[in-house]
Amino acid sequence: MLGSILIVDDDASLRGLVVRILRSRGHTVIGEAGSVAEALTCAEGLHPDVALIDIGLPDGDGFLLTRRLLARPWPMRVVLFSSDADRANIAAALRAGAIGFLPKDELSSPALQRLIEDRTDADK
Secondary structure (H helix, E strand, O other): OOOEEEEEOOOHHHHHHHHHHHHHOOOEEEEEEOOHHHHHHHHHHHOOOEEEEEOEEOOEEHHHHHHHHHOOOOOOEEEEEEOOOOHHHHHHHHHHOOOEEEEHHHOOOHHHHHHHHHHHHHOO
8 A cells, every 4th residue: 555645735726636646646645735724633633644745835834734743643754845946945844854845846747656655665
């Protein structure tokens, strides 16, 4: 099993696109959220294996959300993404505890697939 995924982005159309991409590649997307508050509620109820989180959210940022999710009592991996491909975001994502960072324009590329699969398979 490739693991369950929670998608967090305030743009519903982008979330829908990412859901379709991931499902077409065999992943199980179990939830979507448009804010930090929604993501925390979803994660608490669904216990995803992976959270794919936009850095910019209306009620906070993906870095803080990553720290809060990783403090939960179950294992979870986080991949952060943003339309801002600034290299500083990569370092900030890793400092927050994410397993990686991708620019939004690479969410449909094999890079996301490899990142999710590599980490999921390593945890088995």
